[in-house]
Amino acid sequence: MKLFRSKSNAVLGVDIGTHSIKLVELAGSYANPRVIAWGVAPLPVGAFSENTIANSELISDALNGLIIKSGAKGESVAVSVSSSHAITKVLGMPVDISELEMEEQISIEALHFIPYPIDEVNIDFEVLGPSSNNDQENDVLLVACRRSIVDDYIDLIEDSELGLKYIDIDTYALERVYRSQNSLTANSDQPVALFDVGSSTSHLMVVDDERVLYSRHQNFGASQLIKLIRKEYGVSADEAEEILHSSQPPGDFLTAVQEPFVEMLRQEVSRALQFFYSSSAFSNIDSIVLSGSCCALNGLAADLEMKMRTKVTVLNPVANATVQMNRDAITRMAPGLSIAYGLSLRGLM
Ligand SMILES: Nc1ncnc2c1ncn2[C@@H]1O[C@H](COP(=O)(O)OP(=O)(O)OP(=O)(O)O)[C@@H](O)[C@H]1O
Ligand SMILES: [Mg+2]
Secondary structure: OOOOOOOOOOEEEEEEOOOEEEEEEEEEOOOOEEEEEEEEEEOOOOOEEOOEEOOHHHHHHHHHHHHHHHOOOOOEEEEEEOHHHEEEEEEEEEOOOOHHHHHHHHHHHHHHHOOOOHHHEEEEEEEEEEOOOOOOEEEEEEEEEEHHHHHHHHHHHHHOOOEEEEEEEHHHHHHHHHHOOHHHOOOOOOOEEEEEEOOOOEEEEEEOOOOEEEEEEEOOOHHHHHHHHHHHHOOOHHHHHHHHHOOOOOOOHHHHHHHHHHHHHHHHHHHHHHHHHHOOOOOOOOEEEEEOHHHHOOOHHHHHHHHHOOEEEEOOHHHHOEEOOOHHHHHHHHHHHHHHHHHHHHOOO
């Protein structure tokens, strides 16, 4: 593995999904990132399932192949755990508390809301800044995840002879990409809805200028799009994937497949937003930002915008980055690379 690769300090952002692994390697700085390698490798069915590593050997093989094919040089990797496995809570902590005291306090607080034995979870925390309702306290974000899930990622990266730089939460990586692009932030006092469409699951995150207001998973994804193609054209799953990627899809693709899929997407986004509205004081959003590989479909954002009567944009993580290789090729895959990009971007912060 290491034979033909010269060293680089860059962090490889690696997003492992149900359908594929996405990799992005950035160099430069947070303000001026440069994409030096990227790639996507499909995973065999069942390798990654229900947001967990199901067959680490298959994933390790695909990851090693992807690193060689993409020409990535970094040896430190950042991976993410699905937010569906993370338990988070914001706690108020006195501003003058020492790091050690904070750790002790957090271990005690964690006992109250983590539904697993404490020795079976990994706990991390980050000081977010002064609490809005108490100037003697800082808000501290506590994140916990079952140790067995984290250990699977640690073993996977070790088996691939790479170094694990950090384990993040996928939604934090996505939020980082969004916040790195000023053009997307709200130009009203309404929050923005980030909607990530994966292969099997989707995730809504509602954010304001500073923080995440709401987060929710739904069982919806590009697998529904594949089902529509299979039904419409009587083809296998692999053939449906080929049709999806074809530069010359069937003549009725837009009306027979894309339109019904966008209608399903509208229903899912609307349903998720209704849950947000009913749990908050908001009854509107500024705009919707889509991510996930299938959101690269031509015209998808415009179709959804028309149906929702709300501004819809597709996240293009490389919009502010210099791309040394073929920009067209990465732009076509860009919405699907968002999480991997956000993981690598953390290495530049
Ligand atoms: N350029 C593209 N245009 C349309 N669809 C695409 C494109 N690239 C990939 N897809 C489709 O998107 C689906 C995979 O989506 P994605 O990569 O977001 O899933 P994943 O991250 O592996 O899954 P999950 O997040 O649910 O674990 C596949 O069905 C794939 O064919
Ligand atoms: Mg995904």
